[in-house]
Amino acid sequence: MKTCNKYKALVIGTSAGGLKALKTLITALPSGFCLPIIIVQHLNPQSDGFMAHYLNQLSHMNVKEADSGEPIRSNHVYIAPANYHLLVEKDETLSLTVSEKVSYARPSIDILFESAAEVYMQCLIGIILTGANDDGSNGIKKIHSLGGLTIAQHPESAEVPIMPQAAINTGKVEMILHLEEIPKMLGELCNNPQSGKHKSI
């Protein structure tokens, strides 16, 4: 098992308080940030692409809701549409399904993280931000077990600490960072993938 020479994608999961946290994170990313970003934020089923639109206006990256079959490209941020699960396919395209909710959620963070982990393996970064349930914890375990890098927002800096705390409780989170520290760390990881890794797998 090799460590990653160059990360290929970043997945983020969040729920309550997520919009604000995502705004902070995405607008603070260095320009020329190297990774495509794929996001699940639990939303209510009616919301009509508002978040993508809003973040797109604030960010230098292209933020959009994911379409089915869409190739994953850098400089893009893909957001799971309300009421669809978002998955990563082997050929690095996105796919959507309306299969059952997982822990009451659709989109489900676990589904995104687990599918992305199998595709990107050790070249994936997964982050859990503020949120009010434990969706994403299984995803974090899977990313970790396949050699990817796992990060949780420091519960103290989270609007709702339950979700990052649940991720941390799995024992598989490698970095616990305050929200403001995350963009900088991501920028560093982008240039030097080893900067965060202290483990020797």
Added chain:
Amino acid sequence: METTNNLLKEIQTQDIEIDLLLEAVFKRYGYDFRDYNRAHIKRRITHRKQSLGLNSISELQHKILHEQGFIEVLLRDLSINVTEMYRDPSFYNVMRKEVFPLLKTYPFIKIWHAGCATGEEVYSFAIMLKEEGLYARSQIYATDFNPVVLETARKGIYPIAKIKEFTYNYQQSGGTHSFSDYYIAKYDSAILDQNLKQNIVFAEHNLVTDSVFAEVHLIICRNVLIYFNKELQNKVVGLFSESLVKGGFLGLGSKENLMFTEVFDHFEIVDPKEKIYKKKVQLA
């Protein structure tokens, strides 16, 4: 390190087993899921494996080949039949305003609903065609590859509990009547106006393995392509392009996009948000 390697091996093994299982399903039963989105299929299959307490996907394949009736269980796992009347009302609004006026110019209109599931979408259109004075000269083909959902579609009877949502959607879609004109309530059921069926033919048709069966003016295929990989999307959209008259219309689901397919240049965009396309009169 050991464990990560084992896990990688395990994932590879599962991928092989899924290939073999889908091959077996196709060879034995003719249902071809080989080019459906793998991540989705994999989740459904491993889920079934776990809920039956099986040790491997190969054991699942054994059941499929040797256990009478088990294929139905798998078909149910692999199909998503979620639907509703006037799903995404704005789609219907644009259809009514932008597409129907052009359909009006034809003396006879053929419409194909591909992947109609339990029929809600078909009846939604039938009502809209009635209200716009087009129904009498329309021939509607409603197809799906799953005979179980088609049976429900043929009946046109839905749980009364859904009527509130249907009514709301109908109003949002630009309906010109009262939705209660179109059904009668009986116990727990809403029975749709049976006259709506007059010009509808429900039939089994598999988009992967069957071919063109009619030349049509409008194809509605919503929330079906999202389950197909790129190759299969190309193939099926090619089938649609073949089936449409020049200047015919194609309506996809809100998250489906012709842009990522090979036949994109056969079409012009009528409404980018509602994913409504028109086949070019002159193909380049």
